[in-house]
Each structure stands twice: as structure tokens, then as C-alpha cells.
Amino acid sequence: MIEARGVSKLYGRGVYALQDLTLRIDKGEFVFLTGPSGAGKSTLLRLLLRQDVPSEGEMIVGGRNLAALTGRQVQSYRRSLGFVFQDFKLLQAKTVLENVAFVPRVLGLAVAQQQRRTFQVLKWVGLQHRMNAYPRELSGGEQQRIAIARALVNDPVIILADEPTGNLDPDLSLEIMNLLREVNARGTTVLIATHDRELIRRVGRRSLTLDHGRIVEVS
Amino acid sequence: MRALTYFVTEAAGSLWRGRRAASLAILTIGAGLFVLGFFLIVNTNLQRLAARWGETAEFAIYLRDDVSAEQVESLSRLVHDSGVAARVDQVSKDQALERFRQDFPDLGATAERLNRNPFPASLDVRLRPGASRAEEAAEALAGTLAGSPGVADVRYDRRWLARLNGVVRFVRTVGLIIVGMLALAAALTVANVVRLAAHARRDEIEIMQLVGAPLTYIRGPLVLEGVMQGGAGAVVAIAALGALSALLRARYGGAISQVLGMESLTFLPVELSGILLLGGMLLGCIGGLMVARGVR
Incomplete structure (x- = not known):
């Protein structure tokens, strides 16, 4: 599903964010990406989101070399992804319903389809009763569940999450992880960047540890 | 949509x-x-x-006080034959003075104090609509008229147009x-x-x-x-x-x-x-x- 072949990412003044990285994540896997700040976790996610391209090597997702995609193909590729941010990035002026429906709406889906998908995922994350609330009226855990609902509404094949529990307490973190495990159980590949080693231990899935842009441990 | x-x-x-x-x-x-x-x-x-x-442009051919009737006739013919005129009106010195009084009633008294009528007789030529585009012909006519006997001056609107x-x-x-x-x-x-x-x-x-x-x-x-x-x-x-x-x-x-x-x-x-x-x-x-x- 996801394959990095000798990927390096070089920023100015000879600083490598990633160096000769080779990894493989199979379809339907649940993988943690961990390591200290500056290890290259976010850079790898940026490459997977095709916000950036490798300086060297190839990043292959679903058999497609991401660096070779045209602008239109990048849009099409991103429609197969779901992304969860550490700070939720919910639109404060929109209700829960509008936040989730925003994705199918900007993808040009019919209104009936937008509503059907939105209700489905809100029900799935257990927040259909809060659909008319605004993000500021929700707890941190609820906000992250809405963000996950938004990532799922387009039925992605891969979920990428950058420190999704970074702003949550341990209990809420576990709750979010359980939700992501349920997503994974439905066949979606999940890749989570986090530096919370305790959480990784409690969830107990494969983890790749990065340091100075290289994989230093696989467990 | x-x-x-x-x-x-x-x-x-x-x-x-x-x-x-x-x-x-x-x-x-x-x-x-x-x-x-x-x-x-x-x-x-x-x-x-x-x-x-431009449509209503006209010539004013100011005549000398000593102009003869034959010269006026000759000037009128010259204008008619040019083909650019729609109408030619002869305005006498008295009519010119009267027109001044009507146009500038406040200055009428000033004109009265003069010993003699200072306004020249003239031939007012109304150009044919469309002839206004024939600028060269009109210009040439103005030049010819200015040098003709009995003519004191020619005022041609087109110049300031x-x-x-x-x-x-x-x-x-x-x-x-x-x-x-x-x-x-x-x-x-x-x-x-x-x-x-x-x-x-x-x-x-x-x-x-x-x-x-x-x-x-x-x-x-x-x-x-x-x-x-x-x-x-x-x-x-x-x-x-x-x-x-x-x-x-x-x-x-x-x-x-x-x-x-x-x-x-x-x-x-x-x-x-x-x-x-x-x-x-x-x-x-x-x-x-x-x-x-x-x-x-």
C-alpha cells in the first residue's frame, strides 16, 4: 500500500529531514510512526500527503509514484486519504454537521449524498446528537472525534494522523485510539505519527521509530 | 450548479x-x-x-460698408455654387444692430450712445448637414471668400470646432x-x-x-x-x-x-x-x- 524506496528529503544548508528511508506498510495495517521532535515524522506525512516530494528516492502509494503525479492526479490521490490534525482544525464558524459535510460538499457531491454520508459517520463516532453544536461547545475528545468523522466521510483507503492525541489527556487519547482501531478494523490503513510511547505500548501495534531522518527501530 | x-x-x-x-x-x-x-x-x-x-456650422461673411449690390450678388452666387451651403441669409447693418440688442439687452444702451452703427452687414451661410464633413471644400471656400472684393472678414465655425x-x-x-x-x-x-x-x-x-x-x-x-x-x-x-x-x-x-x-x-x-x-x-x-x- 505505502512504500518508501531510499527516500531522502533535503532542506536548505544540507539538513536532511529524511535520509535514505525505506519502509513498507501493507494494506489494512495499523502503524505508529514515532521518534523525538525533528526526527522526520511530519516530513514523512507531508510526503505522503504529496505536499512535498522527496529530494531522492521514490514514495509509492497504491502503486503510484507520488512525485510523478500531475496537479489533477494529486487532487484525485488526496481524495483517497483522510487526515487528522493534532489541533483538530475544525472550522469554528461552522457547526459539527457543517464541518463534516464540508468535505463532500467541496468535492461536489450531491446534497442527498452529503447528508447521508455525514449522518453515517457522525453516528459512527457517536456524536450525531451534537451535530448542531459549534466546535467551541465540545470537549477536546469530542472535537477530535469530529475531526476523525471528517477524515472518514470520504471513505478513504488510508488515514494519516499527526499527533492526534497530542492535545488530549491519557483516557481521551485511548478513546481516540480505539476509534482509529475500529476504523482500521474496517480495512482502512492507518498511519499515526506520535511521540507518546506509552500510548503505543497500550495499543500494541507495529511502530517505526525515526531519529535524524532514519528508521532506528521497528517493533 | x-x-x-x-x-x-x-x-x-x-x-x-x-x-x-x-x-x-x-x-x-x-x-x-x-x-x-x-x-x-x-x-x-x-x-x-x-x-x-458641426451640423449647424455656419460661415459669417462680414461685408465692408462700401460693398456694392453686385459684389453681394457675386458672393452669394459663389457660396451657392460651392455646393456646401444649405441657405444664405443677407443681414443688413441695421439687422445686425437689432440682433445685438436682442442678444445682449444689457448692452443695448451702449450701442445707442455710439454715433454710428458699428456692426457690419453680413451673409450668414448655413452649411448643409453632411457638408460639414467636406471640410476641405468648406476651408477652400472660406479662403476664397476672405480674398474676395467687398469682404471685410470671414468667420468660419469649423476652426474652433x-x-x-x-x-x-x-x-x-x-x-x-x-x-x-x-x-x-x-x-x-x-x-x-x-x-x-x-x-x-x-x-x-x-x-x-x-x-x-x-x-x-x-x-x-x-x-x-x-x-x-x-x-x-x-x-x-x-x-x-x-x-x-x-x-x-x-x-x-x-x-x-x-x-x-x-x-x-x-x-x-x-x-x-x-x-x-x-x-x-x-x-x-x-x-x-x-x-x-x-x-x-
Whole structure:
């Protein structure tokens, strides 16, 4: 599903964010990406989101070399992804319903389809009763569940999450992880960047540890 | 249709949220288009004036006091034979004095105090409509008449009509330069307001980019927001020009018509309003595009 072949990412003044990285994540896997700040976790996610391209090597997702995609193909590729941010990035002026429906709406889906998908995922994350609330009226855990609902509404094949529990307490973190495990159980590949080693231990899935842009441990 | 609904909803919502900055842009565009409209009105009316005066252009052939009847006859024949005249009226010295008294009643007493009538007799030649275009023929006739026996002077309206046309061209050029600068300022103001709106919507735009929304969905609302600002600015300009036109009509309409000889001045024709509206929307569109092109 996801394959990095000798990927390096070089920023100015000879600083490598990633160096000769080779990894493989199979379809339907649940993988943690961990390591200290500056290890290259976010850079790898940026490459997977095709916000950036490798300086060297190839990043292959679903058999497609991401660096070779045209602008239109990048849009099409991103429609197969779901992304969860550490700070939720919910639109404060929109209700829960509008936040989730925003994705199918900007993808040009019919209104009936937008509503059907939105209700489905809100029900799935257990927040259909809060659909008319605004993000500021929700707890941190609820906000992250809405963000996950938004990532799922387009039925992605891969979920990428950058420190999704970074702003949550341990209990809420576990709750979010359980939700992501349920997503994974439905066949979606999940890749989570986090530096919370305790959480990784409690969830107990494969983890790749990065340091100075290289994989230093696989467990 | 779904895309259009989305563009309109988002652009209108964004304008409402940033209404203070948007008002500034709308007023700037309004000011620019007001000046453009004003120059277009002045230009249109000057052109109409020039055309009208061109249609009614005439020669005045002032005769010497000692001119003979044969010479007058000969001059009349010369004018008729030229083919440019529609009518030739002979005005005697007494008729010229009477005309002066009628035209300038306040100065009538001054004329009375003179020992003799200072006004020359003349032949007033009304050019044929259409002959006004035959400028060379008219010019040649004026030259011939000026050198003919019995003629004191020839006044030919076309010479100063040419000057009027020069003024029209000058006004147009100056107007275009000013309007060009104002248009640039308006487009830049719109661009800045749309940029502010784009900044306020940066999370929304980032999410759209990450979920693979088509570029038209990302850029469309930004461009439409510019178009809406431009259109609103044009409406402001049209309203201001309409108010100015009503004021001028009420206060000076009669005087202007009397002095310039035009029954009704053209203030705000539908075509001009259409040009202003489209121009405003185009300026807004340019401003919006300047920002939207930077969003990938």
C-alpha cells in the first residue's frame, strides 16, 4: 500500500529531514510512526500527503509514484486519504454537521449524498446528537472525534494522523485510539505519527521509530 | 450548479464576515468608477456638442460698408455654387444692430450712445448637414471668400470646432490616465481585501487542499468575492452619478441647455451604466484572480 524506496528529503544548508528511508506498510495495517521532535515524522506525512516530494528516492502509494503525479492526479490521490490534525482544525464558524459535510460538499457531491454520508459517520463516532453544536461547545475528545468523522466521510483507503492525541489527556487519547482501531478494523490503513510511547505500548501495534531522518527501530 | 451555489454562498459569507474591509474596497472601486463615469459623461456630451455644432456650422461673411449690390450678388452666387451651403441669409447693418440688442439687452444702451452703427452687414451661410464633413471644400471656400472684393472678414465655425474636438481628445486622454490609475488602485484594493479573506479562511482552504477539492472550488469563491466587490462598487458609482446628474439637472439644466444649445444633456445612459457595472466586475475579478492564482 505505502512504500518508501531510499527516500531522502533535503532542506536548505544540507539538513536532511529524511535520509535514505525505506519502509513498507501493507494494506489494512495499523502503524505508529514515532521518534523525538525533528526526527522526520511530519516530513514523512507531508510526503505522503504529496505536499512535498522527496529530494531522492521514490514514495509509492497504491502503486503510484507520488512525485510523478500531475496537479489533477494529486487532487484525485488526496481524495483517497483522510487526515487528522493534532489541533483538530475544525472550522469554528461552522457547526459539527457543517464541518463534516464540508468535505463532500467541496468535492461536489450531491446534497442527498452529503447528508447521508455525514449522518453515517457522525453516528459512527457517536456524536450525531451534537451535530448542531459549534466546535467551541465540545470537549477536546469530542472535537477530535469530529475531526476523525471528517477524515472518514470520504471513505478513504488510508488515514494519516499527526499527533492526534497530542492535545488530549491519557483516557481521551485511548478513546481516540480505539476509534482509529475500529476504523482500521474496517480495512482502512492507518498511519499515526506520535511521540507518546506509552500510548503505543497500550495499543500494541507495529511502530517505526525515526531519529535524524532514519528508521532506528521497528517493533 | 452545485459549484455555483457553493461559490455564491461562500463568497457572500466571506464578504459579510469581512464587511469592514470589503466596504473600503467597494468604496475605492466606486470612487474609481465614479471618476470613469464622470469622464465618460463629459466626453459623451462634448462629442454630442461638437457633432451638433458641426451640423449647424455656419460661415459669417462680414461685408465692408462700401460693398456694392453686385459684389453681394457675386458672393452669394459663389457660396451657392460651392455646393456646401444649405441657405444664405443677407443681414443688413441695421439687422445686425437689432440682433445685438436682442442678444445682449444689457448692452443695448451702449450701442445707442455710439454715433454710428458699428456692426457690419453680413451673409450668414448655413452649411448643409453632411457638408460639414467636406471640410476641405468648406476651408477652400472660406479662403476664397476672405480674398474676395467687398469682404471685410470671414468667420468660419469649423476652426474652433476643431479646437473643441482637440479639447475633447485632451479630456479623453487625461481621463483615461486618471481612470487607469484609479482602476489599478481599485484592483489592488480588492486583491488585498480578498487576500485578507483568504487568510481568514486559511484553515478551510488547507482542508480543501488536503481532501483534494478541485481548484475551482478553492479559487472560485475568491474570484467571485472580487467580482461581487467590483459589482457593488459599480452600483455605488452609478448611484452617485445618478444623484449628481439629478442635482445638475435640477440646478443648472436650463442654463447649460441655453448656453450650449442642447435641449437635454445626456447624463447616465443605460449603456454607460452597463459599461460601469461590467468594468467594476472586471476590476474585482482581476483583484480576485491575483489572489486565487497564488492558491494551489
